[in-house]
Amino acid sequence: MEETEQFIMGDTACAEGAIACGCKFFAGYPITPATEVAERMAKRLPQVGGTYIQMEDEMASMAAILGASWGGLKSMTSTSGPGFSLMMENIGLGIIMEVPCVVVNVQRAGPSTGLPTLCAQGDMMQARWGSHGHYEIIALSASSPQELFDITIKAFNLSEKYRLPVLVLTDEVVGHMTEKVVIPPYDKIDVYPRRISTLPPEEYLPYVSDEDMVAPMVGVGEGYRIHSTGLTHDKRGYPVITAPVQKEMMDRLIYKIRNNVDDIVKYEEIEMADAEIVVIAYGISARPALKALEMARDRGIKCGMMKLITIWPFPEKRIKELAPQVRGFVVPEINYGQICLEVERCSAGKTEIVLVGHAGGAIFHPNEILEVISRL
Numbered sequence: 001m002e003e004t005e006q007f008i009m010g011d012t013a014c015a016e017g018a019i020a021c022g023c024k025f026f027a028g029y030p031i032t033p034a035t036e037v038a039e040r041m042a043k044r045l046p047q048v049g050g051t052y053i054q055m056e057d058e059m060a061s062m063a064a065i066l067g068a069s070w071g072g073l074k075s076m077t078s079t080s081g082p083g084f085s086l087m088m089e090n091i092g093l094g095i096i097m098e099v100p101c102v103v104v105n106v107q108r109a110g111p112s113t114g115l116p117t118l119c120a121q122g123d124m125m126q127a128r129w130g131s132h133g134h135y136e137i138i139a140l141s142a143s144s145p146q147e148l149f150d151i152t153i154k155a156f157n158l159s160e161k162y163r164l165p166v167l168v169l170t171d172e173v174v175g176h177m178t179e180k181v182v183i184p185p186y187d188k189i190d191v192y193p194r195r196i197s198t199l200p201p202e203e204y205l206p207y208v209s210d211e212d213m214v215a216p217m218v219g220v221g222e223g224y225r226i227h228s229t230g231l232t233h234d235k236r237g238y239p240v241i242t243a244p245v246q247k248e249m250m251d252r253l254i255y256k257i258r259n260n261v262d263d264i265v266k267y268e269e270i271e272m273a274d275a276e277i278v279v280i281a282y283g284i285s286a287r288p289a290l291k292a293l294e295m296a297r298d299r300g301i302k303c304g305m306m307k308l309i310t311i312w313p314f315p316e317k318r319i320k321e322l323a324p325q326v327r328g329f330v331v332p333e334i335n336y337g338q339i340c341l342e343v344e345r346c347s348a349g350k351t352e353i354v355l356v357g358h359a360g361g362a363i364f365h366p367n368e369i370l371e372v373i374s375r376l
Contacts, residue, residue, distance in 0.1 A: 002185055003182065003183065003184050003185055003188075004182075004183050005180055005181070005182055005183075006180070006181050006183060007178060007179070007180055007181075008145060008178060008179075008181050009036060009145060009175065009176055009177060009178045010142070010144070010145040010148045010170060010174040010175045010176065010177050010179075011033070011034065011035075011036035011037045011040065011078075011106065011148075011175045011176065012036060012037075012040045012145075013145040013146065013148045013149040013152075013181045014037050014078070014104055014148045014149065014152050014168065014170070014175075015036075015037050015040035015041045015044060016040070016044070016149055016181070016183060017148065017149040017150065017151070017152030017153045018041070018074075018076050018102065018152050018153075018156065019041075019044050019045070019048060019050075020149075020153060020183065020186055020189055021074070021152075021153040021156045021157070021189060021191045022074050022156070022191060023041075023045075023050065023074045023075065023076050023102075023156065024045070024048070024049065024050035024051065024068075024073040024074055024075075025045075025050060025051050025052075025053075025064075025065065025068035025069075025073040025074070025075040025076075026038065026041040026042075026045060026050070026051075026052050026053070026065075026075070026076050026077065026078075027052075027053045027054075027055050027060070027061040027062075027064035027065050027068070027075070027077055028041075028054065028055065028058075028061045028077045028078055028079065029054065029055055029056070029057055029058050029060075029061050029079070029083060030054070031058075031079055031080045031082070031083045032080065032108065032116040032117055033080060033106050033108055033116070033117060033172040033175050033176055034078045034079055034080045034083075034104065034105075034106035034175065036175070036176075037078035037104060037106070037175075038052075038054070038078060041076075041078075042054075050073075051068075051073075057083075057086060058077075058079050058082075058083035058084075058086040058087050059086050059087065059089070059090060061077045061079070061083075061087070062077060062086075062087040062090035062091060062093075062094070062103070063090050063093075064077075065077050065101045065103075066090065066093065066094050066097065066099045066101060068101075069099045069100055069101045070097075070099065070219070070220050070226075070228070071219060071220050071221065072194075072219030072220070072222075074100075074101075074156060074160075074194075075101045075102075076101065076102040076103070076104065076156075077101075077102075077103055077104070078103075078104035078105075078106065079103070079104070079105060079106075080105065080106050080107060080108050080116075080172075081105075081107060081108050081109075081110045081111075081114060081120075081122075081123060082110075082112070082113065084103075084105045084123055084126065084130070085126070085130070087103065088126075088130040088131045089131065089132075091103065091130065091131050091165055092131030092132060092133060092135070092230075093230045094164065094165040095131070095135050095137070095164055095165065095253065096135075096230055096232075096233075096249075096253070097228045097229070097230065098163040098164060098207070098215065098253070099163070099164070099165065100156075100159035100160045100163050100164065100165075100166075100194070100217075101159060101165050101166075102152065102155045102156055102159055102165070102166050102167075102168060103165055103166070103167050103168070104152070104167075104168040104170070105123055105127065105167060105168070105169050105170070106170050106171065106172060106174075106175040107119065107120050107121055107122065107123050107169065107170065107171040107172065107283075108120055108171075108172050108360075109122065109334075109359070109360030109361050110122055110123075110360075114360070115360060115361050117172065118172055118360065118361040118362070119171045119172035119173045119284060119334060119360065119361070119362070119363060120171065120172075120334045120335065120360030120361070121169075121171055121282075121283055121284075121285065121333050121334040121335050121338075121360075122334070122335040122338070122360060123169065124169070124311060124333070124335065124338040124339055125338045127139045127167050127169055127311065127312060128311075128312050134250070134254075135253060135254070136164075136253065136254050136256075136257035136258065136312075136313065137164070137165075137166075137167065137257075137312050138155075138158050138159075138162065138164065138166045138167065138257065138264060138310070138312060138313070139166070139167035139168075139169055139310070139311045139312040140154060140155055140158075140166070140167070140168055140169065140309060140310055140311065141168075141169045141170070141282040141283045141308055141309060141310075141311050142168065142169075142170045142174055142283065143174060143282070143283050143284055143285075143286040143287055143307070144174060144177070144179060144287075145174065145177060145178070145179045145181050146179065146180070146181050146182065147174075147309075148168070148170055148174060148175075149181050149183065151168060151309070152168055153189060153190075153191070154266075155167070155168050156191075156192075157190070157191065157192035158192075158264060160192045160193065160194050160195070161192050161195075161214070162214055162256055162257060162260065162264075163195070163214050163215065163217070163256075164253075164257075167312075169283065169311060170283065171283050171284050171334070173284040173363055174283065174284050194217060195210075195214065195216045195217060196216055196217060196218060197216035197217065197218050198216075201223050201224045201225065204218060204224050204225070205235045205236050205237075206218075206226055206227070206228060206235075206236070206237040207233065207234070207235045207236070207237055207249075207252075208235050209252055209256075212256060212259070212260065213252045213255055213256035213259070214256050232245055232246045232249055233245070233249065234248075234249075257313060258313070261313045261317070264310060264313060265310045265313055265314075265315045265317075265318075266309040266310045267306055267307060267308050267309055267310065267315050267318065268306075268307040268309060269304065269305070269306055269307075270290065270293065270304060270305040270306075270307065271293060271297065271303065271304045271305065272304035272305075272306070273304075274302050274304075275302055275303060275304025275326060276301075276302040276303075276326055276327045277296075277301065277302065277303045277304070277326060277327055277328050277329075277330065277373055277376050278303070278304050278305065278306055278322060278326050278328075278329050278330070279292065279293055279303065279304070279305045279306070279329075279330045279331075279332065279369065279373065280305075280306045280308065280319075280329055280330070280331050280339070280343055281305065281306075281307055281308070281331070281332050281333070282307065282308035282309075282311060282333070282339065283334075284334070284363050285332045285333055285334060285363065285364055286305075286307045286308075287363075288332070288363060288364040288365060288366045288368075288369060289305060289307075289332050289364070289366075289369050290305060290307075291366035292366040292367075292368075292369035292370040292373060293305045293373075295366060295367075295370050296370055296373045296374070299374070301373060301374065303373055306318070306322070308339070311339070314342050314346070316342070316345075316346040319342075319343060319346035319347060320346050320347075320348070323346070323347040323348065323350040323351045324350045324351070326351055327351065327352065327376055328351055328352035328353065328354060328376040329343050329347065329351060329352070329353045329354070330354050330356060330369065330372050330373055330376070331343055331353065331354070331355050331356065332355075332356035332358075332364050332368075332369050333355075333356075333357065333358070334358045334359075334360050334363070334364075335357065335358070335360070336355075336357045336359075337355045337357055340353065340355040340357075352376060354372050354375075354376065356368060356369055356372050
């Protein structure tokens with residue numbers, strides 16, 4: 001396949017990113033504004049030898065992709081707010097069973113049914129803490145169809161590298177926005193292979209990890225003895241309901257992410273060399289924020305921007321570095337301050353922080369963000 005330029009919507013670009021990096025299984029349930037991801041996968045997967053299945057609901061969809069991944073396939077689902085809520089228990093199952101897969105949330109305004117056809121960014125904390133218990137998660141954010149293509153590939157690579165479900169957080173505007181997307185030749189795309197154990201079946205244990213705390217996998221049905229459960233389990237995968245085994249298991253689940261934050265966390269910095277005010281934005285809000293930055297610069301305001309690509313783990317190291325150096329942070333987001341709270345936590349009172357909040361249903365006008373920048 002040669003490099004192509006396609007004029008496609010973000011949801012379609014997301015599906016094409018999944019296909020490009022080898023996704024072979026999709027299970028989902030239609031929901032606005034994510035349905036176009038499923039529609040594209042339903043068309044494309046049979047063309048590449050994959051399987052699409054429409055499940056009865058989002059709980060079953062999440063369970064299906066976990067099973068497909070254990071069967072050796074790269075797997076994905078997509079949804080929006082109410083469906084994302086239904087997936088949370090099985091996302092936790094994917095974390096404790098250490099199942100690589102990708103979950104795409106094309107956000108809309110809530111709570112409940114909310115505004116099904118309009119945008120929001122209100123699921124940011126749900127992405128971090130939506131399932132019960134203490135755990136680490138990886139979540140990425142896209143602000144354009146091109147980024148959604150690229151980030152979907154990155155999500156698959158991270159899921160395989162660190163063996164867990166990875167979340168792609170976008171929104172209705174990016175999902176339904178149609179722009180040029182450059183799709184490189186598939187053999188030029190950097191694809192992280194599944195880490196497969198080389199041990200013979202009689203020596204293999206499903207949860208004996210390498211030095212980086214990630215355990216190699218094998219596929220179900222390949223002659224290996226595999227036991228995996230949502231219960232606290234030992235290296236064999238067998239339930240052992242004790243505090244010491246819980247600590248041993250959880251330390252590995254937590255620190256395989258925390259010890260590798262420098263590899264996982266990505267962000268883009270714009271006009272930061274002399275910035276005295278920094279806009280921290282993500283997703284669709286990064287686009288009017290960039291225009292506001294340009295307008296501020298035209299007025300002589302030394303403004304920069306930090307566009308978040310990785311949302312979780314949060315890029316707290318960089319925020320802590322910047323806080324004592326700048327006059328303030330401006331955080332525009334289509335919610336009432338979910339990521340702003342993280343910026344406040346990391347800043348530890350060393351600079352002023354101003355939320356530009358929005359209830360949902362529309363994106364920011366650059367003037368709304370510029371007005372706050374000008375007041376700092």
